[in-house]
Amino acid sequence: MGEIFSLQNIDIFRMIVLGIIFLGLLLIKLKGVRALLDSRVVFLLSLVCFFYAFMNVMVQNTAPDSKRVVFVLDISKSMFAKDLYPSRLEVAIKKLTDFLQDSRICSSIIVFGQNAYLLSPYSCDVLTQSALLESVPRNFLQQGLFEFDNGSSNLNLALSMASLYGQKIVLLSDGDTLPPVLENPDSELLLWLFASKQGSVIERDSRLLRDLEGKIVISAPSSWTEDFPNIVDFAYNHKDKRTIQSLLAYKQAPIQNPHNMSLFIVCGLGLLFAALFLLRREF
16 A cells, blocks of 8 residues: 555645646636635635645655665774864764754664664654764763774674664765675665775775775765765765765655644545535525
């Protein structure tokens, strides 16, 4: 049922709603302002409200297969480097938090340093996920998880966990290690880099910027784009978030607020009762 009323068929509903509105306007033009008291016009308006409420229920808020998206955040010691102010980790958390709040995408979140942790199972509650992300540096620093290693040995573990939760995996890291081959061949790995021109990512082989078939998004200062014009097609701004959305095949549904659904249902019922009342008066 959900596939029938997916975003791909939203134009059908738009045409139906526009058709109903057109009929209402035609009646108003033919009969003047008094047509607003015509039971047929009021009934058509109630249908518009019901159609919008129906679309709000049936059209999903995020992209197809949004349950398959998993974000893997590198919280290893190297992510605390301040070549991106205030640090790579804090920039990555801010970017991911903004992305979740802007996109309203349902996802799972895994963090890894000395060990790998499931920070958030699959959820659409972006406010809770954002609060969890913002508490990551403070909570993990208090536990002293960055005194042992850089976390690279646990990247395999983190990605293995991620492949269990989804098939579209976004790794937020400074690129200290090349992403290993995923154990699940059906999973897609996207690397979202956080390091400056002097960061560790530049010290690596150039394959790091190319080996994922170009599906690499880099949050970098604008000066970096001059050195990699064919790879980095955006500066340090909101374009990287839009690129992530594009690579995840994300689309925003035209109607997505559950409160709007209740409002349209109430309006539809009110207009329907008004149409029945006017119809009774006409007879």
